[in-house]
Amino acid sequence: MTSKSARAKPSAAQPSERAEVDTVAFDVVEGIAWVRFNRPEKRNCMSPKLNRQMMRVLDELEFRDDVQVLVLTGEGAAWSAGMDLKEYFRETEAGGLGAVRQAQREAYGWWRRLRWYQKPTIAMVNGWCFGGGYGPLFACDLAFAADDAQFGLSEINWGILPGGGATKVARELMPFRRAMYHALMGENIDGRTAVEWGLVNEAHPGERLRARVEEVAKVLSQKNPVALKAAKDAMRRVGEMTYDNAEDYLVRAQEAANSFDDHGRKEGIKQFIDDKTYKPGLGAYDKKRT
């Protein structure tokens, strides 16, 4: 077991003055990087400091050999209460257009980075998830929520449209009528309803959530990592393609994957056809034997 935490020393500062490095925490345990929004006293809303620190943490973890899967969750009662209305909106707006654009680049930058991350990613939504939080929620490949987690496009409640990608996320993941209702009404839905509406894969009682996420992460970590990266990117890319374009892209994507790892899929065929040690219809080949 390897373990490393980015949150080293408790700070003597007031929570509102949390150092930038302390706004995100993580541990790596048995191949899973558990990354946490770490401003529980502010319900993990995303400030410029947090956005910058999250990008550093993603950078650090992306190509580490001891990380197979990244889980994004929140410290305390929230996953993320969206953008920090004070530090992300009011204070950057006071700094003028340049400051606003800089803050947007930092936030959108790490969400984009996460959408195309090298490793498979899982959102483990333990509590509140609002507005801007839909950016990282969508960026994660899979999402699992606590039954009583609360999801909301609350922008309309304080007088803006769901921006920063949130409207796009709702349209991508939900049927039109539900997305429209969600954006206009500003009402929250719980984890179970979020499954029904397509925002997350599954919901579980809070005390069982981590165990289920760990189980899924362990399955992912046994698959061929080159195939996982190719499959997750393809799933996002084909959404905007015609059938013919997708067919062509997928041929090229597999050929490109072969240039990184031609041996893996041949071993997968061999262990089934020749060795008869597994059945692909029932599970993954043993990549340790390759």
Ligand code: ACO
């Ligand atoms: N921006 C700035 N500060 C926030 C945010 C936020 N998004 N969310 C919570 N906080 C702060 C509160 O101001 C409070 O600070 P204080 O202790 O200095 O007074 C602290 O976090 C705790 O928040 P409470 O409201 O006291 O916590 P409570 O558990 O009662 O309520 C809830 C939680 C429902 C999440 C509430 O904090 C809330 O409505 N937050 C805003 C949610 C939201 O609409 N986010 C913006 C989405 S739109 C977008 O992201 C673009």
